[in-house]
Amino acid sequence: MTSGPERPRLRYLTVAEVAETMRVSKMTVYRLVHGGELPAVRVGRSFRVPQDALEAYLAASSVEVGDADRLTS
Numbered sequence: 001m002t003s004g005p006e007r008p009r010l011r012y013l014t015v016a017e018v019a020e021t022m023r024v025s026k027m028t029v030y031r032l033v034h035g036g037e038l039p040a041v042r043v044g045r046s047f048r049v050p051q052d053a054l055e056a057y058l059a060a061s062s063v064e065v066g067d068a069d070r071l072t073s
Contacts, residue, residue, distance in 0.1 A: 012041070012048035021054065032057075 015033075019026045032038035033047055038057050040047040 011051040013051055013054060015047055015049070018049050018054055022058070 013021070015026050015029045018029045018038075022029070029038070029049075030047075033040045033049070038049060039053040040049045042048075
C-alpha cells in the first residue's frame with residue numbers, strides 16, 4: 001500500500017561530520033547549534049544536523065569574492 005510519492009530520505013550528520021565538512025572545530029558547530037544558527041535535533045545526549053540544513057546554512061553564509069575583500073578592509 002502506497003500513500004503517495006516517496007520522499008527522499010533525510011540524512012542526518014553528526015557534529016564531527018559537520019565540523020569536518022566545514023573544516024572547523026566541533027566546538028564551533030556546537031556554538032552554531034546552541035545559538036540557533038544551525039538547526040539540529042537532539043538524539044539522547046548528542047546532536048544530529050540535517051544535511052539539507054547544513055547545505056542551506058552554507059549557501060546563506062557564502063559571500064562573493066568582492067564582499068570578502070570589503071570585510072577585511
